[in-house]
Amino acid sequence: MSIRAGMEVPIIGTDSIKFIDVSVPDFGDADLSTATSANAASITITTSLTEDYASSSIIGDPPLSFIWRIHKSQPKTLELLQLSANKDSPATTWLRIAFPHALCPFAYVCQNQSQMPAFSTTNPYLLYALTISGVAYLIKLRKISAYSSLPVLPRDEVTQFSLNDCYSSNSEPAAITSVAATAGCLAVGRIDGSAAYFQLGLLHHSTPGFVNELRDDSGINRLWGFMSRGRMVGVVQDLVISEAHGLKLLFVLHSDGMLRVWNLSSHNKILSHALGIPNSEGKSYDFSHFCVTFVRLWVGEFNEDASIAPLAVLCRHDLVFFSKPKMDYPDHLSYKEFHGEMQNEEKRLRMVLIKLEKAFDGFLMKVLQWVFNGKGREDGISSLEGIKVHWCGWRLGFIIQKKSGIEDIILIESLRLAEIRREMIHVYRLHCTLGDRTVLSVESSMQDIPLEEGECIDVKLTSDKIWILKDNGLLSHKLFHIDMEDACCYTLQEEFVAEQLFQSSKLSSDDLLWTTYSIYSSMKENIVPFVSSIFIRRLLLPGVHHNGVLRSTLLDYHRHWTDMEFQSLTVDGLKKEVRSGVNESPMSIFCHWKSFCAHYYHYWCKNNSPCGLLVQSAGAVCLVRKNSVSLFRDLENIEMIIDGAFDSCASDELVDLASFGLDLSIDESEHGILLEVLRCIINMSQHLGKPASAVFYESLISTPIVSSEEVVPRFLKILETGYSSSVSSDHISDLGGSFAWEKELADRKSLRKFSIDMLLSLHTLSKNATSWSKVLNVIESYLQFLVPRRIIQKLNAEMSFDINKSILIQATSQISKVIFESALDVLLFVSYLLKISGQINMLHDDTSRIQLEFIPVIQEIVSEWLIIHFLSTTPSESPSIEDFSSQLSSLQIDNKTDGRSWNEKLGKCDFTLAFILSQTFHTSSGDSSQPSSPCLPNPQEIVNLVRGFTSWIIWGKTGEESTSFLRRSSEIALILLRHGQYGAVEYLLTIVEANSRREKVSRSIQDNDGDWCILHHLLGCCLLAQARYGFQGVLKEKKVCEAIRCFFRASSGQGASKALKELSRDAGLPNFGFDDCASSAAWKLHYYQWAMQIFEQYNISEGACQFALAALEQVDEALSQKDDSSGTDVINESDTTIRGRLWANVFKFTLDLNHLYDAYCAILSNPDEENKYICLRRFIIVLYERGSMKVLCNGQLPFIGLAEKIEQELAWKAERSEILAKPNPYKLLYAFEMHRHNWRRAASYIYQYSARLRTEVDLKDHQCMSMVLQERLNGLSAAINALHLVQSEYAWINPLFGGNNAYNENFPSKKAKKLVKEHLTRSDVQAQRLQFYVDVEKLEKEFILTSAEYLLSLANVKWTFTGTEKAPSDLVDLLVETNLYEMAFTVLLKFWNGSGLNRELERIFSAMSLKCCPNKPGSSSTRMHGLLLTSSKEEIVVHGSTDMGPTSQSYQGNAQWETLELYLVRIFCTSFIFTWITFSLLQEKYRTFQSGLPATVAETLLRTDPQIELPLWLVHMFKESRRERTWGMAGQVSNPASLFQLYVDYGRFTEATNLLLEYTESFASVRPSDLINRKRPFAAWFPYTTIERLWCQLEELSNLGHMVDHYRKLKNLLHGALQNHLKQVKVDSEDALSAAAC
Secondary structure (H helix, E strand, O other): OOEEEEEEEEOOOOOOOEEEEEEOOOOOHHHOOOOOOOOOOOOOEOOOOOOOEEEEEEEOOOOEEEEEEEOOOOOOEEEEEEEOOOOOOOOOEEEEEEOOOOEEEEEEEEEOOOOOHHHHHHOOEEEEEEEOOOEEEEEEEOOHHHHOOOOEOOHHHEEEEEHHHHOOOOOOOOOEEEEEEEOOEEEEEEOOOOEEEEOEOOEOOOOOOOEEEEOOOOOHHHHHOHHHOOOOOOOEEEEEEEEEOOEEEEEEEEOOOEEEEEEOOOOEEEEEEEOOOEOOOOOEOOOOOOEEEEEEEEEOOOOOOOOEEEEEEEEEEEEOOOOOOOOOOOOEEOHHHHHHHHHHHHHHHHHHHHHHHHHOOOOOHHHHHHHHHOOOOOOOOOOOOOOEOOEOOEOOOOEEEEOOOOOOEEEEEOOOOOOEEEEEEEEEEEEEEOOOOOEEEEOOOOEEEEOOOOOEEEEEEOOOEEEEEEOOEEEEEEOOOOOHHHOEEEEOHHHHHHHHOOEOOOOEHHHHHHHHHHHOOOOHHHHHHHHHHHHHHHHOOOOOOOHHHHHHHHHOOOOOOOHHHHHOOOHHHHHHHHHHHHHOOOOOHHHHHHHHHHHHHHHHHHHOOEEEEEEOOOOOEEEEEOOOEEEEEEOOHHHHHHHHHHHHHHHOOOOOHHHHOOOOOOOHHHHHHHHHHHHHHHHHHHHHOOHHHHHHHHHHHOOOOOOHHHHHHHHHHHHHHOOOOHHHHHOHHHHOHHHHHHHHHHHHHHHHHHHHHHHHHHHHHHHHHOOHHHHHHHHHHHHHHHOOOOOOOOEOOOOOOOHHHHHHHHHHHHHHHHHHHHHHHHHHHHHHHHHOOOOOOOOHHHHHHHHHHHHHHHHHHHHHHHHHHHHHHOEOOOOOOOOHHHHHHOOOOOOOOHHHHHHHOOOOOOOEHHHHHHOOOOEOOOOOOOOOOOOOOOHHHHHHHHHHHHHHHHHOOOOOOOOOHHHHHHHHHHHHHHOOOHHHHHHHHHHHHHHHHHHOOHHHHHOOOOHHHHHHHHHHHHHHHHHHHOOOHHHHHHHHHHHHHHHHHHHHOOOHHHHHHOOOHHHOOOOOOOOOOOOHHHHHHHHHHHHHHHHHHOOOHHHHHHHHHHHHHHHHHHHHHHHHOOOOOOOOOOHHHHHHHHHHHHHHHHHHOOOHHHHHHHHHHOOOHHHHHHHHHHHHHHHHHHOOOHHHHOOOOOOOOOHHHHHHHHHHHHHOOOOOOOOOHHHHHHHHHHHOOOHHHHHHHHHHHHHHHHHHOOOOOHHHHHHHHHHHHHHHHHHHHHHHOOOHHHOEEOOOOOOOHHHHHHOOOOOOOOOOOOOOOHHHHHHHHHHOOEEHHHHHHHHHHHHHHHHHHHOOOOOOOOOOOOOOHHHHHHHHHOOOHHHHHHHHHHHOOHHHHHHHHHHHHHHHHHOOOOOOOOOOOOOOOOOOOOOOHHHHOHHHOHHHOOOOOOOOOOOHHHHHHHHHHHHHHOOOOOOOOOHHHHHHOHHHOOOOHHHHHHHHHHHHOOOOOOOHHHHHHHHHOOOOOOEEOOOOOOOHHHHHHHHHHOOOHHHHHHHHHHHHHHHHOOOHHHHHHHOOOOOEEOOHHHHHHHHHHHHHHHHOOOOHHHHHHHHHHHHHHHHHHHHHHHHHHHHHHHHHHO
16 A cells, blocks of 8 residues: 655646757768668568657766657657756757657667767767667757757768668568667667667777677577577567676566676676566466566666666566457447446456456455445446446456436447456566676565556666656655555646646536535626636646647637747736637536536646656656656645545544654644544535635635635535525536436535534544543644744845746645645634534633634634745736836846846746745755755755745745744735736735734734835835736726825834835835935825825826825925924925925826816915916916817916916917917917907907918918918907907007017017007007007908908909008909909998999999890800899808809809899899998998999990890889989989980880880879979970980981881881970970969
């Protein structure tokens, strides 16, 4: 029976392999050592690469280990690792050598013992290799780092030799079955039992003696050669080359058990011995029952006197009893069918096993019991319903697996008991006698080691031990020791990985679900993230995480990367990829986690299968895996105690706990009490299961769903009432209905059994101890054993990243996990005792003792080991990208690569926080408990390293009891904080703070040399850095608030100034910048200013503002205490200076936070005038940049003595800003002054804006031109509006001055300008206006001209305003030409008057009339109608008029006739108002000139086209002018007489005649009421001269014969009308005379 003595410790990072690739040059057949004949037979090598191969060698002193591997998937590649404890990153850089052909499973590395110093220095090592084609290679190796820039090995460093060259073409070479090598020698063993060696590396191939055959032949038989000999011995199974007394000895093991030893120097055989296999009684086995095969041979080193060496042989016992299976089972069988077939097979199996029982002396009785009684071991043998038969290396049939939730049994493999195999190692003692000749002798087997479980992979022999590596563990036996009870076993990492991933039989993921649901039953929505966090944390745990395994697993979930992409993934990236792979599955999250972990564990075992063993002389035991390297360590005492307690529970036997170092009383009763206590604790732990510790740990590490104090009571509830009943109902679909129900029933049964057994055990314990007080004393003694040991350290320089450090950290994680779980079990046990104290008759004093003493102590122990485990397993954080300066300073750019390679590992899974701490921890070589630097640590030294490291973490380098963990945690936090591990620092200090709060010792801690202040100060620094780099949004605000709280708490503690001053400057924290202060207020003043600067440095204005305000609160007290004190103080500034600086900072921070009102209040509060004005300028600039200048103009800010300064700053900003800047400062000044009712200043500033637009903006772009002109119009309009608010005598501005004179003198402009006094008396107004001014009239004129320019620009007509007060003559023509009549009339009415205005109007209407003529090129339309168009006043304002563009006419129709009618009717009727500017002008002076416009239009039309038909509306204008004025045809200029004259002048005689007839008839036919008016003197007037001309024209035309009838008719009509008219005139005249006479 073997006991567990240790476990595997992976070297962290060996899975993250970096290869240096180099290839062996292909010499080709022509370049081989000798030319091989074409018909020569090729040598056959039977040792093909069927499995992954690995081996190792140890060279030199101090020892340097080489490990090499050949993967069966890459048979042409050999991977070589140089392993040494003092090498940088030793296990992560491999040399990968590519050969031209596939290799056989052999390689050997040794020291180059060449006599040439050059070779031994440049190429210190030799590598032997052999291909399956029989080509041997000897490579002179350099150091591995030398191949980084060497893609191909130099030819002069490679020796190639073909073993086929040793045979003639007529002979057929025997197949090679085994190969061995040493320096200068390559030995081969053949299938015919012969052996040979080649002095490869010592002699040239053509030198005699290069090839040496080792045979038993003598005399004539040797001359006959190979073909004449018969086979004398069995096949060569294994070769070993060893040295004794300077002789190279070749050990040859044959398959028939013959051992032969050859002296390679003399080529003679010195030993031939047949190995016997005795049984337990000393008798040899009868080989007739089975076949024994001698498989492997190992030879240990000779002892100091070189007389004795151990020798081990692996034997395999096989018995084949079925030639072939009796029947073939289908792939799927129901349980009944399968059970029936199994019964038949069982009968045959019984018969065979009875026969084997006789041969193996009763050993197989255990197998019978296992198979037929269902009593299996831990590997899953429970019953025939679902067994996996795999015991002790025996290959028994029917490997079966039961699928969960399905009744059918899936038949995985059917071996049908084809063979039964047993492996055993026999150890012999080899004697060497010196004399005339060397004599070797072998004693009979001194030790037989049966390999009960697993297959043998490798064996190593040392001076006193034999190490046996199997696929399920490592065994250690003392050499030549018959007692098998002293055997020790070391567990492999597979067991640890299975436990972590819930893949072992002891720990099921279903139990995790049950436990989690029971703990967080009221918060089910948080359970899935919580469980996912557990799985992810365990997948990335050092020792579990493996890059290749994780990548292979994720490939099953269709996650693909390139090698570079995957290697670049940090911890956060890997977590994201794992979560995305899981969430993509349609299965539930929990079930998918089970599947994911099962896949991962499968790939882990596949990619990390054990391949070889390396044991150094110093005692280090190294395991070589397929893709990683690890060491073995001994168990810590607490681990052995727990194992012993478990064994005691299983066997009911007492264990000697004192042998494990537990300091107990001499009283044997206490020994028994402790064992009973441990059994109760183990019983409780087994009932809760492993998931309890996983849930508890995760609740402490991750974001808590509930507080950690509530978790333990919830575990106690599970112990009292069982798991939550909602688990089964919620997860029936995931777990299966029957399984969930069976699980619930089993849990209830288990709960009842636990409760009864626990109650009985506790009563028994109380009875045996006579009192609970004694039990508690024993528990207290046990608790001292769980406390981290105190070891005084002697620290020297920092050590580099080496293997020792990696092993130390991984071993620390393993041990801390065990002790953490043990302490948790004790905590649950004492809490359980407290809960059921009434049932077990516990006194009140005992319960109080548990509650007040035990639980706080245990909680502290749990916290300490939790922190140790956290530091050793939590990956480090990646350096922040933003924090470039700190990262640059930590690069340590020099000729050393330690710092750079170390920093590259930050953020990787295999680089935990403990690696950062280990840079500080290093025990001097003078400490005997530590290993020497070049050597790998042996199993016990690893434990010593862990003890020292954990002591350093908890107690510091001195290990003094007075050192509080509060201070020690601050020291650790400083180290982590220096390297940017903010999350770890926050967690560490939060845990320590929580413990302190729980222990209610806050006051005492504050009195304890400021440790409490240091803790909060460091926590504040950590939270502040996290807010800067790691979080955004709400989380960032939360971190900032917590950091502020921590800094304030740090400053309020006693002894804070002294404690914080002592912080190490090397920790990377900024210096406070002050020494001891005479008063607390002065200290706080400086501390708050320091905190303000830190927050400011991190661009966190909220915190900086709070500390600036807090510092202001301390100014008065600090200065007053300074005056009262006689001592010196660092405050050497005045009150005004300090307050000014602080208020300036408050202003800056509030402005950054966009708290504009608070920022302005800070300006008002600033006592320093200079600072105040600087802040004011900054305030205005920021408002301007943010577009928030309306704050100055909305009346919310009180301008207490700052109005003029604000105006000056705005004016200064306006003068020095681009004129097109947005927002525009001039507009802001206008709004500011308007709000203050400074109308003239407002008008002045906005006019300056318009003037600068006119002079400074280049109007080349049409779009820009329109925009600028629009802005100018807006500015002029605003200026006019402002001046209309001023009294008329003051309604003027200085166009060159808009600001304050004094301000402009202080800030002179580069542009010349005339300065005018702003403040004028009433008597000076006229004088000032006469000098230079701009009044409303001038602004209106400029507005009109600018409007005209704007409208022309919209019509793509360029005209530029020159700034003169008179409009140019061509402007009106351009406006009319572009159909901008409204603007043209507005310009005329504003800039012309009198006859000039009449002339310009006639010219405009003449031009408009010309556009209406149909015979004139460019005329528009001849459509006429008599309807008058109407418009509203809103349509005629400048910005909404029809002049906005040729395409913006809003009137009915677009023809020129309509336009002419529109404007002529408006002017002629004088009832329409053009714009608000022209209203008064139309009323006063326009009536004088309007009457002649219709005549002008008509004359222009007739002159252009005498035959044109005048529009009806135009004719009506002539006729309407007569109404209510005179009778006849008299009236204004445009009267019927003038129309009659135009008709006559332009030959329109018909229209003239009709017009005359119309008016004569109307004269005659008047109403009676109007008759009296007609008879008045001079009441009627007719153009008789024109009528006479018409008469003459008609008569002349008649005489000429032109339309005689027509003209005669007109003449007759005219004659008749004149006669009637004259008669009527005569009568009216007579009546008038008569009336006068009366």
